[in-house]
């Protein structure tokens with residue numbers, strides 16, 4: 121019998137796009153992420169991927185950006201086995217299962233209360249996994265995190281839903297809380313935000329889009345001077361593109377010729393802070 125999920129608000133319901141994108145990718149012969157847990161959750165909750173057309177058109181970008189963010193976390197916890205991992209706006213993502221960190225790492229998934237309640241019903245929780253039910257804009261939740269340890273913080277698909285003052289405040293709150301670490305998220309340019317609001321496949325979440333977007337990957341350094349851009353990953357130039365079907369591969373290779381065009385596609389931005 122299917123595990124029914126509650127009716128979500130448009131911001132919360134955006135988790136279906138990424139969940140379905142990863143599930144669809146996992147069923148491809150040349151899957152990028154092989155996230156079979158996403159496929160199991162879709163199945164178990166009776167979620168219809170056809171209800172989320174953007175999940176199909178965007179599945180490669182969704183899977184590839186998750187893979188790059190997984191890589192940031194995996195790399196960090198390998199260097200810092202005492203790390204704290206924070207996944208902001210975690211939705212029903214099973215990043216912790218994919219990354220499989222050492223037991224010495226403490227992992228925090230943060231999302232709005234209805235989503236965290238849903239996570240409890242569909243995802244296993246190892247002893248070092250912690251859930252925080254909170255609006256990230258309400259910075260009190262940061263006090264629940266351990267301090268004094270290096271931290272890697274990721275936000276996959278969240279930034280578009282945060283008004284700029286809230287995004288700035290949460291970034292500042294996190295870099296003030298931890299002595300050092302990294303923050304990585306997928307970039308949302310002003311074009312992305314416009315597209316999210318106007319594209320038919322994402323209009324169910326359009327009203328929840330609250331961030332204006334930013335075109336310069338160095339812009340977050342101005343919101344929070346503790347941040348230093350380490351890497352801008354242009355997915356159009358990722359080696360995984362070689363496995364895309366021919367028409368998609370050609371279009372992606374063409375975009376890869378220009379940084380500006382690549383930024384119209386998906387990017388993953390990685391910053392460091394502290395010592």
Ligand SMILES: C[S@@+](CC[C@H](N)C(=O)[O-])C[C@H]1O[C@@H](n2cnc3c(N)ncnc32)[C@H](O)[C@@H]1O
Nearest residue numbers: 132134135138209210211213232255256276277
């Ligand atoms: C596009 S989904 C991405 C979910 C997940 N990271 C993934 O990749 O599947 C965006 C997520 O951000 C969460 N979210 C949006 N606004 C939030 C806020 N103010 N505080 C906490 N979570 C928020 C939503 O509930 C949703 O789960």
